[in-house]
Amino acid sequence: MFPFMLLLFSVSLYPSFSISTDTIFPGESISGNRTLISQGGTFEMGLFSPGNTGNHYIGIWYKGLPQKTLVWVANRNRPVSDPLSSELKLLHDGNLVLLTSSKRQIWSTGSTSLVPNSTSGVLLNNGNFIFRNISNLSNVAWQSFDHLTDTWLPGAKFKFNTSEKTVLVSWRNLNDPAPGIFSASMGSEGRAVFSLFNRSKAYWHCHDSTGYDFELHPSVKTEDMINFTVDSNENGSYSQYSSVAPFSLSRIVLEPTGLLRQLVWAKHTQEWKVLWTQPAQKCEIYPFCGASSNCNQRDAPLCDCALGYLDYLKMKDRLGRCERRNTSNCSGDRKDHFFLMPNTHLPNNYDSVMVENTEA
Structure with missing residues (x-):
């Protein structure tokens, strides 16, 4: 009988802080590969790292798709480098914060509750993450759909x-x-x-x-x-x-x-x-093709280097057309020549100069 009572006593001293499937309660946190999953299994929330950057962010994405598709990101400007020691924590005052390994706060919802331990965070099956009153579920204090x-x-x-x-x-x-x-x-x-x-x-x-x-x-x-x-x-x-x-x-x-x-x-x-x-028309987006380039909606690829005419011909002979990804190599600091480009729309912030004629 005594060992059994001792076991109950130890459980009451050290309660479990495991996160439920879609809900985070005051004092709980998310770190590493631990995530929240919406009740219908459509969305997931946790730490992610885009590409091979080594930067980690709190985000919401579709669960179970072949390629992770993000729909919301919390700390867009302030990534963390160590996902295991960093944590997204719901404080007892109702504020959700992202803490670095040194426990420095770098992001928060800025939401607080007048009554401690009265708010929980829930990931809904429409992709919305909300804070609501534990005793009054219709009382939403904060939601990602507003941000x-x-x-x-x-x-x-x-x-x-x-x-x-x-x-x-x-x-x-x-x-x-x-x-x-x-x-x-x-x-x-x-x-x-x-x-x-x-x-x-x-x-x-x-x-x-x-x-x-x-x-x-x-x-x-x-x-x-x-x-x-x-x-x-x-x-x-x-x-x-x-x-x-x-x-x-x-x-x-x-x-x-x-x-x-x-x-x-x-x-x-x-x-x-x-x-x-x-x-x-993608060419309506300035600067879709980059500096010192032109965008031709009727051609493929869309982007060409807008250099002097002789340089333009040389570049076409040497590289073929400038692909969309290569127009960052276009440069305008060579000897300029003028040539006619019909049906061309200049950007709204262009500079103009007076010339005698268009002859090279």
Whole structure:
């Protein structure tokens, strides 16, 4: 009898802090390969490392797909290097923080509760991570859907005409989730008008009054459409969308190239299928091809080096056409020659000089 009582006593002194499948409670943490998994098994949350960078971030991604597809990133600007000793911890005051190996706080939700140990964090099956009151589950104190990164998921409110306006910001590149130069926001004189920006310069607008005159991919059928809605309340206006069967997974993402795309997951081919891409003309995105280059929507590849005419011919002979990935080698600091380029649109911030004629 005595050993049994001793065992009960030891358990009460050292309670288990294992994380439940989709929920994190006050005092619990996530580190290493430990993750939260939404109740329906659609999404997973934990530490991830893009490419071979050695940098680790807290993120949410689709669970079980052949290639990890991120939909949300917490510490975009401040990665951690050691995933085993770093931890995402829910403090007893209701604040979720990311701590380095030295216990230095580098990211937090900034949310606190008046009553200690009253808040839990839950990863929902729509990809939204929320803080809610343990005794009142309808009381949501914080949610990742209010802090979108580069991806807009079904059910998330894209807010406009409000102080908490939603803005999507692209990754810097495919291996760096830090904020890039491209952004997307909505709202123009009270209408749900989508706009894309390179820093502060707008390069595409959706002019339809509903905000959705997107040109669908030619292979997309009518039944593949996505339902968009626009609504308002006392806090402002917002837009939402939902997926239509047979596609249960859908996402709208602003890519590092400046393209805004909607994709759906095709189970039969195990790949993402593009519903639409905007701008439809990639050359509308400045600077899609890089410095000292030109973009030709009617040619393949799109990008050529915009050098002096003689240098341009030499480069074509030597390298063939400048591929999209090679235009960073284009250089304008050679002897210039002028030649005619019809149907060309210059960037909004171009510099002009007066010349006598276009003869070399």
